[in-house]
Amino acid sequence: MTGHRLQPQDLAATFAALGDQRRLAIVARLQEADELSVSSLREGMEVSRQAVSKHLRILADAQLVSVVKSGRETRYSLEPKRVEEANAYLALVATKWDRALERLKSHVGQETPDA
Amino acid sequence: MTGHRLQPQDLAATFAALGDQRRLAIVARLQEADELSVSSLREGMEVSRQAVSKHLRILADAQLVSVVKSGRETRYSLEPKRVEEANAYLALVATKWDRALERLKSHVGQETPDA
DNA sequence: AGAATACGCAACCTTTCGGTTGCTTTTTTC
DNA sequence: GAAAAAAGCAACCGAAAGGTTGCGTATTCT
Incomplete structure (x- = not known):
């Protein structure tokens, strides 16, 4: 289910x-109604x-x-695919950050992050 | 915890x-390393x-x-608050869309699409 | 048919964006 | 203390963004 090959x-x-803002407002309106002219x-x-x-x-x-x-x-009308892809990406960013923070908290000077 | 009062x-x-793209690349780099100059x-x-x-x-x-x-x-370094807020918004959009679709599927011929 | 509605296309304008170069300032290194 | 490194500031530039007006065209209503 995570097989999204989304180009940057x-x-x-x-x-x-x-x-x-204007486009966000449009998206918001399109959420309420199924289709709008x-x-x-x-x-x-x-x-x-x-x-x-x-x-x-x-x-x-x-x-x-x-x-x-x-x-x-x-x-x-709204097309959810891209919304979901963007959503998945942000979730990934948040998750990775979370892990990075935990790494940082647990052992600060441990792992020379070169790579 | 969903009490985000995020201004549009x-x-x-x-x-x-x-x-x-450039900024997305920067964000990506900042995910890997905790802090970068x-x-x-x-x-x-x-x-x-x-x-x-x-x-x-x-x-x-x-x-x-x-x-x-x-x-x-x-x-x-990455600041996750806004990332999470954006993430929550997109999740909301996807969810609402989902409900709208269900509404649409259940009673199609209701609202006379004329033509 | 004629009027009104819904919309696209094109031109134009102003502001912002992404980028550059040049210069200054601060901090580190030798 | 002088040189080098890291970065901020300011001016400038071309292109894109967001908006408008004017006009053309299809579709619907009467």
């Missing part, structure tokens, strides 16, 4: 896509529709959302 | 700080020391690393 560039792109996502945000479209494009490029065109609307 | 702006800043972090990276310093500044501003000055060196 994809990971960086994922975090970069999440690294914007550009215009409905724009409601409540004080930016133009094009700005929202651009953000959605960025999220889609990062494969954080998926797009379905339905008539004159374009519906966006 | 901090969350966005955290992800933004992680949204760069700017110059030792620069080794193996094909950028100037100042560039590395800037990245570390960004990571420090996002509270992803902590700084300790020791003599003429400045040592950086």
Whole structure:
């Protein structure tokens, strides 16, 4: 289950896509509703529709959302794969750090960490 | 223990700080070693020391690393709090999405997708 | 058919980002 | 004490980010 072969560039792109308040807000809205159009996502945000479209494009490029065109609307929904991959990475960072800390605490001057 | 009151702006800043390959590499290096100086972090990276310093500044501003000055060196180490908070958020996103999917699967024809 | 809705595309603007070079300061080494 | 090492600061640069406006195009409503 841990066989994710996630390229560092994809990971960086994922975090970069999440690294914007507006896009986080979009993600939050998409959690509540299954699918939302550009215009409905724009409601409540004080930016133009094009700005929202651009953000959605960025999220889609990062494969954080998926797009379905339905008539004159374009519906966006969350795509969890990348979210889970990013999640797994952060869990790994936290875990490794934890181990590093324990190593540090138990025997401080022990193991010349060259390698 | 889940009482994290994490501001969306901090969350966005955290992800933004992680949204760069170079900085991800720095984080990766800091996982292995407990503490590293700017110059030792620069080794193996094909950028100037100042560039590395800037990245570390960004990571420090996002509270992803902590700084300790020791003599003429400045040592950086991972600060896990924000990593864990970001991790918790992504877990939440994945979970909520999961529930949304179940909702969707159980009663599909409910909400007239027209067309 | 005509009007309105939903959206994409392109151009443009300003700010930020990632990076560089040059210089200064502090600490360590010889 | 002089040289070298480690790093901060400031200015500068090109590219990308985030935003806007204007216009074109398909789809839906009446």
